[in-house]
Amino acid sequence: MQDKRPEGIKRYDDPAGGWGALKAVAKTLAHQQVVAQGAATLLKANQPDGFDCPGCAWPDPKHTSSFEFCENGAKAITWESTARRVGPDFFEDNTVAQLWTWTDHKLEDAGRMTTPLLYNRSRGRYEAIAWEDALDLIASELNKLPDPNMAEFYTSGRASNEAAFMYQLFVRAFGTNNFPDCSNMCHEATSVGLPKSIGVGKGTVTLEDFDHCDAIFSFGHNPGTNHPRMMTTLHEASRRGVPIVAFNPLKERALERFAAPQNPVEMLTLSSTPIASSYNQLRVGGDIATLKGLMKMVFERDDASIHGGGPGVLDRAFIAEHTVGFEDLRKEVEVTSWDSILDVSGLSLEAFESAADVYIRANSVIVCYGMGLTQHENGTANVQQLANFMMLRGNLGRKGAGICPVRGHSNVQGDRTVGITEIPNVALLDGMEKAFGFRPSGDKGHNAIETIEAIADGRSKALVCLGGNLAVAMADPDATFAAMRKLDLAVHIARLRVPSSGTPGDNPVSHRGPNGRRCRCDGLRPR
Numbered sequence: 001m002q003d004k005r006p007e008g009i010k011r012y013d014d015p016a017g018g019w020g021a022l023k024a025v026a027k028t029l030a031h032q033q034v035v036a037q038g039a040a041t042l043l044k045a046n047q048p049d050g051f052d053c054p055g056c057a058w059p060d061p062k063h064t065s066s067f068e069f070c071e072n073g074a075k076a077i078t079w080e081s082t083a084r085r086v087g088p089d090f091f092e093d094n095t096v097a098q099l100w101t102w103t104d105h106k107l108e109d110a111g112r113m114t115t116p117l118l119y120n121r122s123r124g125r126y127e128a129i130a131w132e133d134a135l136d137l138i139a140s141e142l143n144k145l146p147d148p149n150m151a152e153f154y155t156s157g158r159a160s161n162e163a164a165f166m167y168q169l170f171v172r173a174f175g176t177n178n179f180p181d182c183s184n185m186c187h188e189a190t191s192v193g194l195p196k197s198i199g200v201g202k203g204t205v206t207l208e209d210f211d212h213c214d215a216i217f218s219f220g221h222n223p224g225t226n227h228p229r230m231m232t233t234l235h236e237a238s239r240r241g242v243p244i245v246a247f248n249p250l251k252e253r254a255l256e257r258f259a260a261p262q263n264p265v266e267m268l269t270l271s272s273t274p275i276a277s278s279y280n281q282l283r284v285g286g287d288i289a290t291l292k293g294l295m296k297m298v299f300e301r302d303d304a305s306i307h308g309g310g311p312g313v314l315d316r317a318f319i320a321e322h323t324v325g326f327e328d329l330r331k332e333v334e335v336t337s338w339d340s341i342l343d344v345s346g347l348s349l350e351a352f353e354s355a356a357d358v359y360i361r362a363n364s365v366i367v368c369y370g371m372g373l374t375q376h377e378n379g380t381a382n383v384q385q386l387a388n389f390m391m392l393r394g395n396l397g398r399k400g401a402g403i404c405p406v407r408g409h410s411n412v413q414g415d416r417t418v419g420i421t422e423i424p425n426v427a428l429l430d431g432m433e434k435a436f437g438f439r440p441s442g443d444k445g446h447n448a449i450e451t452i453e454a455i456a457d458g459r460s461k462a463l464v465c466l467g468g469n470l471a472v473a474m475a476d477p478d479a480t481f482a483a484m485r486k487l488d489l490a491v492h493i494a495r496l497r498v499p500s501s502g503t504p505g506d507n508p509v510s511h512r513g514p515n516g517r518r519c520r521c522d523g524l525r526p527r
Contacts, residue, residue, distance in 0.1 A: 001453075015272035016224040016254035017231060017261055058229040058406070059207045084111030088128040091117065093350055095124045104472075141489040142462060150174030150461050152451045155420050156182040158469025158494070165418040167466050173438065177445030178460070179422045181415060182473055184448035186371055187378030190405045191416075193472075197387035204402035206365055210237055212400030214362035217355075218246045218276070219386065220287065220372020224254020230368075231275075235260050238275050243358045246276040248372060249284050276356055283346030287373055291385040293341040295333045297356035298392055313360045318394030329388055363389065364400030374405070375475065422447050448474065456483035464491040 078482055090110065096119070100106065115127035116134040128136075145151055153171045168179065185189070191201035198204070210216075210233050223230040235258055239379040246255050256279065259272040282290050302312045319326050342349060359365060367390055373382045387396075387403065388502060395401040419428060422445035446454055452474060454460040463470070463484070469492065474480040484490060 015257040015259040091126040154465040154470045159467030164415045168419040172440035180451040181449035189374040193380035193383040194204030216244045217367040220371040221370025222252040243277040286345040289344035365395045368404040462489040
């Protein structure tokens with residue numbers, strides 16, 4: 001049978017982590033020509049006197065080891081520390097049309113740009129441009145706009161707090177609140193949905209709570225791929241007998257079995273630890289049906305307990321003291337048929353029975369979820385039903401229990417904290433007026449979706465991206481690419497922090513035939 005795997009993807013039957021992860025890190029260090037420097041930098045990752053890894057947002061333990069990084073984090077730090085460079089000759093040898101056929105990994109692997117670049121449409125190539133000329137060009141094009149609201153200013157979690165603060169200050173002084181942000185796609189559902197359900201738009205647990213939980217439910221995320229440092233926590237929980245119930249359409253190796261690189265026994269014996277006690281491959285889009293099925297099973301077990309003379313399985317004291325709307329929720333769940341739940345979720349009745357057994361037996365449950373739940377048409381409803389599920393047995397506000405949204409970048413929340421928002425509140429406007437002597441507009445700006453719609457409709461003509469690539473961050477890149485071809489100005493700025501060398505840089509990213517001026521600048525390079 002012909003192997004149809006994508007380029008660079010090979011069959012792998014071993015556990016996640018272990019020697020495979022160490023081999024990948026060593027290969028990356030050697031290839032990027034930063035073996036000695038890179039190894040020293042890695043030892044500073046996630047340390048009290050070091051820096052936060054750009055790989056993911058998993059928190060640091062209070063008592064860190066010497067190795068608080070994972071394969072993904074090591075690769076991210078190494079790519080930012082790379083000695084590989086691409087100068088103007090690289091772009092003379094490679095047209096944008098040619099670069100468009102390269103994989104993201106191959107583009108990243110080429111190295112850092114050494115100068116700002118301007119797209120020459122007639123030649124189909126990026127060409128070097130002086131810093132002063134690049135900045136003058138950008139300012140000139142922005143100042144030509146009849147209305148500041150015809151410009152969009154994107155940020156991602158790859159921008160530092162300091163850069164993001166200065167960015168939003170500049171944009172508000174320019175005269176718009178158009179701040180499409182990676183948070184719009186990643187965890188907007190959390191920040192919008194959870195406050196309405198539990199009064200807070202972020203996680204309710206600390207890392208130490210995982211030491212006290214009796215069960216972990218995992219929805220819509222692949223920790224071994226997207227936040228591997230979480231695997232240390234799951235590995236420890238599994239080894240002390242905590243059941244981990246996974247719900248995800250995709251089966252990921254790390255949630256099946258994991259070899260901890262810092263566990264000498266597993267490394268020496270080539271053994272591993274099973275992680276998920278049950279793995280439920282629900283249908284794509286079947287999350288609400290799955291959560292309703294879990295709640296329906298809990299209600300049925302509660303009825304059975306009471307009819308048998310027992311106390312029931314619901315935490316009635318918690319529900320009475322801390323919740324509203326319980327009877328409405330129960331009625332909605334009870335009128336939803338099992339046939340409908342099983343059809344939409346794609347799971348069996350036995351799967352719901354098994355998961356409900358784990359949930360009811362546990363005194364303290366933590367539920368973790370990722371963008372499989374939030375970057376979704378029903379994202380807000382998903383997280384709210386998740387909160388409903390947790391409140392049935394009072395799994396909020398106590399040790400070892402709560403909700404754990406897992407972010408993709410360590411600084412997604414940070415950008416919002418320093419003012420990156422399309423909906424400025426009065427406190428922000430008052431503070432900026434007091435500190436800087438001008439009062440920004442309080443009008444709502446564009447979020448990520450509204451930005452693409454405005455560009456596609458011709459209402460916005462300029463886009464500046466700080467620390468990320470909006471075109472590939474959107475859920476529908478084809479629609480985004482088509483819209484971006486209509487822009488008169490597109491600027492991409494990436495300030496990549498390299499703690500050991502202090503030499504920021506940028507990574508080459510190609511664009512399909514743009515209409516207007518495309519300028520790529522790396523950040524804050526000393527002249």
